[in-house]
Amino acid sequence: MYQYQHSAQLSRHQQSVLSIIERVCSCVSVVASAVVIATFVSSREFRKPINRLIFYASWGNLLSNVATLIAQSSLPGTPRGALCQFQGFMIQWFLPADSLWALAMACNVYLAFFKHYDTRRLGMLEWKYVLFCYGVPFIPAFVYLFIRSESRGKVYGDSVLWCWVSLRWDFLQIAVFYGPVWFTVLLILAIYIRVGLTIWRQRREMRKIIRPAFEHATDTTVWGDVHLHRTVQPVPLDSLQRHSSIQRSPTSTPNSSQRIISSEVWPPQSHGGPPNAPPNFASSLSSNFSPGTSTTASQHNYDLGHSGAYTSPASEAYFKYAVLFFAALIVTWVPSSANRVYGLATSSHYLFGLSCASSFALPLQGFWNCLIYITVSWKAIVTWFRHVGAQARRTSGATLRPLKYPLRRLSRASL
DSSP states (O other), rough: OOOGGGGGGGGEEEEEEHHHHHHHHHHHHHHHHHHHHHHHHHGGOOOEEEEEHHHHHHHHHHHHHHHHHHTTTTTTSOTTTTHHHHHHHHHHHHHTHHHHHHHHHHHHHHHHSSOOBBBHHHHHHHHHHHHHHHHHHHHHHHHHHGOOETTTSSSSSEEOOOOOOOEGGGIIIIIIHHHHHHHHHHHHHHHHHHHHHHHHHHHHHHHHHHHHHHOOOOOOOHHHHTTTTSSSOOHHHHHHHHHHHHHOOOOOOHHHHHIIIIIIIIIOOSSSSSSTSSHHHHHHHHHHHSSSOOOOSSSOBBBSOOOOOOOOHHHHHHHHHHHHHHHHHHHHHHHHHHHHHHHHHHSSSSOHHHHHHHHHGGGGOOOHHHHHHOOOOOOHHHHHHHHHHHHHHHHHHHHHHHHHHHHHHHHHHOO
């Protein structure tokens, strides 16, 4: 009767409310995961580096929702039967996998910023990520199926929200589930803090180096050609450091520093100014140092963080979206972890409010990931809808055109 002690704390109405919340949120997450999978498979426009990891994570979200859709239906009658064992196995396997995919994104960010991996090398790691993110949680989930004790019974049993690690084995909930998840969260946080500090230092160094370049550019055409709406792309660190060191050198003259800046930072190209005037500073940096036109990158492979240079816009964008994935991870796991810690601290007395928050947050992993996926792929989504609309208009036009000729013949015959 031990496994039913927590049920006495919650009324039948409260248990019914928890089941409804779990199933509604699970349905929303299933639809969101299906959108990610369908769009990723249907079009190459959605296959960006970060979207590839979200695509792999969506399969785990979808399978975990299979378990959360069962809700508390596995508990009445035979709480340790086949349905209960299946639900507990799926939850133990796929729910923590999402945190490991967040760690995989953090590893990509680290490799791009500090090891200078490009998209091709990151893509070669994906099969390893799949094995790691789904293989590691599979081991305890599978082993639990065969563990039984005379005093505690099977590992999978009644666990407040659904059938999972039972209350008699509650120490396993912390040791093998919540503990590793929060260790992963702290590891991801440490990586992002280091990357954020690196970006901040590089931007501060760039401001120190670029400002003297503008001060020494005495030609008024430089200022006249600058368009404020253009975005200055990152400039190689070693090149700018050479310029700044030459400008600060007591033996250098303004003319010599101006020649170096003009020949390297502002390479000769056609523009509307005088023949000897430097071109647009912003457009020069944008055209010569953007990832798409870099001499070290091909059309299908670009460097996310080139050695000896400031981080590229692609790497910073990848970092921002990976942080969003991390934020979704926090939103998912804080309510559930608080609920479990409170239950352990109060001898398995659970609050209905915390249980509702946990029932709401955990099944929505796929929904949060889909929101990030849509944010990353917004331009591709707009293009896709325009393409579908254009196809629909062409199809409707092709359907209506043949109808004009029979009507025209009928009108001539009537005359």
